[in-house]
Amino acid sequence: MKLLAEAQRKGTLINLRDRYIHMLKNELIYSHPLRHIGHEGENIIQEGGFGAVLSRAGVGKTAFLVQLALYAMLANKYVLHISLNDPVDKVTLWYKELFNGLGQHYKIEQMNQLLQTILPYRFIMTFRVSSFSIPKLQERLTDLSEQNIFKPEIIIIDGFHFDGTTKDFLMNLRKLALKQSCRIWFSVHTHRHEESDPDGMPVRLSMIEDSFDLIIKLEPTGSIIRVEPIKGMESHDNRQPVYLDASTMLIKE
């Protein structure tokens, strides 16, 4: 037993189970479909930066964000998922379903085991839309970091309602993001008959467009959903288009 502890301390002990899990994680990260539109998904934006996923209701904003989160968790990054619509149970279900979907897609059997190893990298917070505020979020984050419970590197805010008054909110949130050294992703709900500018950004949101470093639009066409970057990425010709499969909600090339 002493020998084992010694080897563990020196780092010369190779735990085969851990190595296997590590290999599985790498395998999944390597197949990250978003590497075609940027770098690794979570690094597309800089620390303190904002990303937004735009689409109409039911197209797949949450599914897209959850997959971003899953890939980040696989890369051992801490993700705080803030939902303003769904209870914790439902958010948990999103993660479980999409992760199992990934497992089926890549034919990996030990998905349950793998999921258990990445779950500590996720924290779900739900707020009511009316009571969500920066001081409140700041208070919660302090609670978590002071007790060394959780320190997010990526924050996902799902269900936030954007309007003309959002600019100040986003400015303050950016300060928080910089202080926490994290990146923040939003889901942005657009409407069918809404007017858009030539980039595809709803006019309603053009005031706050510059708050985001990256904007991705999900556009349904038949049974697939096109993932279309509309801000923040240089267009290069060899880039392969990325789609969401409408039946599994998984990102595919």
Added chain:
Amino acid sequence: MRPTTNDVRNIGISAHIDSGKTTLTERILYYTKRIHAIHDVKGKDGVGATMDSMELERERGITIASAATYCQWMDHEINIIDTPGHVDFTVEVERSLRVLDGAILVLCAVGGVQSQSITVDQQMKRYNIPCIAFINKCDRSGANPTRVINQLNKKLGHSAVAMQLPIGLEMNFQGVVDLVTMKALYFDGENGEAVRMEEIPESLLTAAQEKREELIDTASIFSDELTEAVLEEKDISADILLEAVRTGVLSRKITPVFMGSAYKNKAVQPLLDAVIRLLPCPADMKNEALTMDEGEAPITLSNDPDKPLVALAFKLEDGPYGQLTYIRVYQGTISKGATIVNARTGKKLKVGRVIRMHADQMEDIAAIPAGYIGALFGIDCASGDTFVSPGLNVTMTSMFVPEPVISLAIVPKDNKSQINMSKALGRFTKEDPTFKTYVDEETNETIIEGMGELHLEVYVERMKREYGAEVTTGHPRVAYRETITRKAEFNYTHKKQTGGAGQYGRVAGYIEPIEGNDFVFENRITGGSIPTQYIPACEKGFRQCMIKGPKLEFPVTGVKAVIYDGAAHSVDSSDMAFQAAARGAFLEAYAKAAPVIHEPIMRVVVETPTEFQGAIMGLLNQRRGMIVGSQDEGHMTVVEAQVPLAEMFGFSTVLRSSSQGQAQFTMEFALYKQVPQSISEKIIEEVAARKRNVA
């Protein structure tokens, strides 16, 4: 004249602890004239509510066992099962739900949908039980039925629709507006027994009309007649509307919501009307049994009292006259003097007294026909047994019973207690399938196992009170398990030639981890290197090893054993020899298969005022908990975490002190997970110390 099954409702009342379900049952019994005075659960008169028949329940103000009782309302017979609200006793809830046709989900107008309501709701879903909701405690400060309805929709995914509108709230709660008849209902008299119907107050008229529109809109999906009436702008009669709602309820597509205050005797009668009007009668529900002759193929039972009998014993109680067995008859009739067969044991029994229960009083009846709930005396059986007519070989589907996660050693104080303790344990294990007991062969201690600390505590107390068995308890022990993490080969020869008949057997193959199964055995022998007749012996040998792991003697799970080669001897090989060979092979491979310890992880849900949520998260984190998330519920926050059971002992005390007594928690088994290295070393030391003590 005996009522037909259309006039019967078998209902349960399920809810979070302290939502007031026992008080509600008490009021129902009062209004249906089954009792003539009201005693509150924690009332000053010390009588306690009628349904809490056990002394212990009265003292703690909680309901432990589901007492069955019946009452009559509008020429209908209602059988009520009062179900416990604490998560430690959920097997009681599950068993009750199994025999019910419908349920009232009681919610607190202040607390709303709490964690236990979610568990209970999942159970209702599992057994496909239609339900109506009753928002109780509308007189309390902070009552907000609209919020509760929203929570029903959001948290439980119901399509909840208000059937009533409160007239005033909190201190000013006076009555309800019935959105079907569009009348205001007030409850007069000392105990609210006189229902006064009046016009809707002017101030509520618009709101009532809006809510009625919502109700009609939701219900119209279930009735063409109603849709037509809406489109043609005809008057909508109460009958059409209620029939549409009923259709929705039966298919579990909508949950009609009623509101009131049982404690203040308000709006209980309209709820009773709804039970009759909206919840199903036994004939509306499809019940299935399994035929034991045809490989457990399911057959549908008919609700005909003249057909052969099929009945389920869903609860046992020890009464002054012997064992009382609560049964639900699904088909046929059980009558006094008839001969029935216990499908599990095949034993024939003669029915003695047939009774109808009313909390702890009883009434003799001649027979219990299909669709009814009643009780039998002097029948020896376990709970969950099926009774059938001689010649019929079916069993009701087995109920979902979780494995126990915690154990406790108990030692009787003296000889008398020893005798009483065994009587009590015999009874409890028959009553509650999640409560198990055995004698540890090494320590000679009696071990009891159950679903949580409180679960076992209650049984220890019941032993003292009901059976006079004084016992001392040891430290609770967690049900750890062992499993392997990688594939390992074996090639083991068992050979013994020391006088007498020799023993010879060789098995070769491998063991590997599997998910989702305790043990799988696969035979890949080709060419008869091990003769076919010895293969079962090999499997048996492996199975014997699974009971007690070689590492720490915890049960082993998640192992697949494959044999692909071996050898036998024409004279010396035997079943015994191959069993021994398999055991040897398992031991050989197990050490190489990187065995680890798994521990039960509990899903812990804490509801706390928001100001304490940081402290609570700290508490959970200290206990090796993984916090899944926190949910903002206005002034309350719900924190959900996964915490090892081993760290949860004494949590309730700590939780109380860190939240000024305002936080509460529920916990249920979630999964088994590998123990971290440091803890695993501690467990190994503990086990070694225990073994030394025994030696």
